[in-house]
Amino acid sequence: MEKILKRKKMKKININLMLIKGLGFKSLFLALPLFVISSCSSDEKQTVAQFTELVMQDEFTTDGAPNSTIWTYDLGTGNSDTGAGWGNNELQSYTNRTENVKVENGYLLITAKKESFNGASYTSARLTTKGLFEQAYGRFEARIRVPYGQGIWPAFWLLGANCDEVAWPQCGEIDIMEYRGQEPTTVLGSVHGPGYSGANAITKSYSLLNDRFDTGFHIFGIEWGPDYINYYVDDVLYNQITPSNVKGEWVFDHPFYIIINLAVGGNFVGAPNSETVFPQTMLVDYVRVYKK
């Protein structure tokens, strides 16, 4: 089942890539994305790589703690680098306890709970590949079912591996998927860099029609080359960010690592309220990274 899904998806992505390059359009329906993409002036000269070599994958097939050769954890409520609340006034304390993170039945489960823990009112988990898997360029994708509710903030994103040496946002941040639990039909993809970070990040949302993100799995991915980042959800390419789109230096030219987390509260979503149901669980079916 997984294999078939993958093949179908790859084929569709390839079609999109062909369209970007202007190699051809097979029908009126397929031509539609072309207009969107071709409105970028750099398209004619741009080269888009096809990332087909799988270099990292976690299918979450072994029950228990996540694979420690791939994943490590950010713990607590933030540190001196990020500031309290992970720089966003988030309300959770991250743990690596089984209650908050585990692999079960082929999925990675990250669970946000409402409980007092080390001074925080919520617990959750944040997994990273920092020091374990870092790569510049490639296709990064994950198949995820997000949770829901006011104040629930799951994300699948990349952070520059040099963020310890070069302060954020100079080190760069690529948000492949962010989602507000109170807007269950919409996800966002963004980049943060010098001169375009926080509220001024380059961002675009993608909404489902007659469907929502918390009721089924969706593939969230980017295709990242030296001078572009393509954003897609399932088989829909919904944004391309190039150096000409950012109002500052293009800093996406060095290795980044992966972060998957489920935050509670924070500037992006606001606090949970009495209507928010806890616990909330984010399910990750797989994480895969390809290179050229």
Add this chain to the structure above:
Amino acid sequence: MKNRKYIYLKNSFVLGLFFAASVSCDREISDEVQFATFPNSPEVFMDGFTGGLNYFPFEGSYFQAFTVDQETKYKGTSAMRFDVPNVGDPLGAYAGAIFRTETARDLSGYDALTFWAKGTQAGLINEIGFGQDFGENKYLVTTDLLLTTGWKKYIIPIPDATKLIAERGMFWYAEGPENGKGYTFWIDELKFEKLGTIAQPRPSILKGEDKVEIQFLGNSISMADYGLTQTFNLESGVNQTVTAAPAYFSFKSSNIEVARVSDIGIVTLVGRGTSKITASIGGVKATGSLTVNVPGSFPVAPVPTLDQNKVISIFSDKYTNVPVNYYNGYWAPFQTTRGEQAIIDGQNVLNYTEFNFVGTQLTTPLNISEMTHFSVDIMMLELPTDIDLLLTFKNENSAATTFQQNRIGQSYQLDPRAPVVYPSANFKAGVWSTIKIPIRPTSETSLDKTGVNLIIIENIKSSNVKTIYVDNMYFYKE
């Protein structure tokens, strides 16, 4: 009410037959079989009624409340207009109606009833939904809805659309005046939709609580009286809760030798013991449960022994009773108590639920000057340890209202004018207590004994008494 029960019973019988037939026959349905289906048209009111839709106002409502308005509309050429009457309007106390189709529709492909609405003021429509057909209302859905003065889209989710393969109740509402004043609201583009964004179902029974109750052998209770809801998360992120009829739920009794639940949520107590009733909708387990303890048949109150000529009886099967105006005055606005006279196992009994206070008013004031005591039998199913009942005989006919007050259980306020006449320790859950209250001298109480016309029982400490039974209320001479 009786008629309704009959319909329910008939229905379960038919379903029972069908089940028996289908398990006894293994033949598979052939490919050629075409099931009869009903039309699945989604539209109820767009710019006029869709074919076969009829308007039936509720009895007692303002019959002309509904009109088709061509001036004010959200879209197209007209909207539904509803004029809520003022308090005291002789033409009707409220606005309310059902909209029913002649031919049933298959709504199983939709997930919500949606419409645009606005009001001349931000009124709260008390009840609005679908599934009311003036038949058995099997798939009734009800919610309330706060209007704004601008057009806004409203979504009433279907608790489980797979059930709605033949539905006639397209829409219904009931709304009274706001702060005594009538107003107008409009509804337009009323239709069933498949939004695809109605998600995260969270069904609930008993408001999500786990409750334990005593019920008696042979009784039937409806789960509809136990707070059945379905909640969905909408595209807007809002959690929308609707009250859902029992037929949307699958109920499970943990002990079918004690309690059985029909497909329309009627629980019948068939044996002694304990059973926990849980529920689900579409495979999603509902929060909350009802545990019934069945000690046996309903215990009949002890039969009084005094002769008729020594008593003035207000409520008893043994004696001739004086006429009363009511056994429950439903005194607004603070009384929550429901229920009054009931017949259980052929015996008349007063059965009150949600008990906070209740009064019996006599048609003719009684002269109790010759009487020495008042006797009453009381039984409670749940027995709070802090039970504190205030029983008052009142004379509203004397120059000033006069009364004698008595405490049953305890007197947490230590009110010297209301001595404890029966200690709380003597009560047993599900067992009748006979309470004999001495009539004290007027000098102690103020009561003018020549014209007692009210007997009031109050749950003075708001103890958790859901159900209280009262029987054999009479004054007597020792």
